[in-house]
Amino acid sequence: MRITADLGRSHRWTLHCGELPGGRQVFVKRAADVGVDFASEAAGLRWLGEAGAVAVPEVVEVGGDRLVLGWIETGAPTDEAAERFGRDLARLHRAGADGYGAPWPGWIAELPMDNGPAADWPTFYAERRLLPFVRLARDRGRLSDDEVRSIESVISVLPEISGPPEMPSRIHGDLWSGNVLWSKDRGAVLIDPAAHGGHRETDLAMLALFGAPRLSRIMAAYREEAPLAEGWRDRVPLHQLHPLLVHVCLFGEAYRSSLLEAVNRTLALS
Template sequence: MAELAEEPATEAVARHTGRRAARTRRLSSLCQLVEPVEGAPLVVKESLGPDEHAAAAAALRWLSGSDFPPVPMVHGVDETWLVIDYVPPGAPSVAAAEEFGRSLSALHASGAPGFGAPPPGGPADAWIGRTRMRNETRADWPEFYASLRIEPYVRVAVDQGVLDDARARVFEQVCARLDTLAGPAEPPARLHGDLWNGNVHWAADGRAWLIDPAAHGGHRETDLAMLALFGCPQLERVLGAYQESAPLAAGWRQRVALHQLFPLLVHTVLFGGGYTQQAVSAAHTALRAG
């Protein structure tokens, strides 16, 4: 974790927005809610490390669009602080889920310059959760997924001792067969990139907002597979509306485990434990499905 910032969050808000804080409340170890004397509340996030906020700000701007799921506006960014809108929480609903599915399909369809491409103006070395992530364009999705989303995290997991060489071989087999496991070729999609349930913010305005992106150009099935990984309220409603707007290629349900390998390997590197076996099991499932 980054060292505590020397500048208070209230001073960062004043510097970036010109607003004087009336009160603050801590939301997490790295986030504070700042209520200005005038204007709407803001969330102020402290950085984990180099380029985190530059990547997050570029991602939020790239994911912003009238037909896309809403995202918080960026009010200020520097190496230490990211200042964004506070979005009051609400509850999931059928209507919000269906609108989310439609707008997510529009986001994906808006495309990206290539597989692995970072958001415009964003750094190549970004973050997913509390670990680093490299965004660098590759020729096609299998090459990108193998070289930047599977192999680096397998190497780290082996070096950490949470994954042994014998169990690591299944990931080599997946990478060797990605051309056939990946299904029909698709153009690069504009991804949120870390779309687990915790980053779908069901808001008081009746919509599902996207927060904490790890955006890049990738395969749209990756976002959908991550939604399913830890459970998402109204998931079948989300998927149904998505399918009506932009039908997925045949066999997409059989490829869910393949697209879950990346977040499972990230969790393996960060937490070890049961995530290691879950990642290995998903790799075997992906091979059987292919």
């Protein structure tokens, strides 16, 4: 394989366009930092792809220092593609999971996540997604003791405010708009997953957090395919707490007010 173009970098990896010996174009992630392991991302892509619902890139190769994926030729989102994505996302979620969590280590951006199993979603969300990042934000000096206590108040009432119990869904886990590529020939293609068995409302809340294009079309088609439990709109801030905590841990003050607003809206559910 030869690299044909450099596409960008972070302090942990570099992004490239490559070409295989037969001329096939591929996307390449290379480790730029010791300890980067792409095995979890590859496992998540394959697991999502097994559902045969939303398109994901083919995992061409994964090694200790690089991940090679099939190239996605991007285009512009259309109403038709958005509606198809909504229906396909519902089918992905409906494919289900063996339980809450995943058998591979979790990552979101550069931060590790515990994907260990839990008996139910409130326990999983509290112990695997909220508490570790609350502690990290506190330790980095980005949340005060009072703010930590407010989030702990949310955690204490999670079983009462999380809605009717549902079976674990097969979710992307980091479904902000930047992780949805709109391809020219395949519609929506999901990339960079933090895939695990979780709550389907988590993916939907993440799509809303940073404004996916044609979100109303996506949601209408999703709800036709798989109606949501009563009160799902009110629970959107609850499911946004984790990604907002991640952003506070990574970027600090810029996301603190959004996090605290979501905390207050979530507490109003109790």
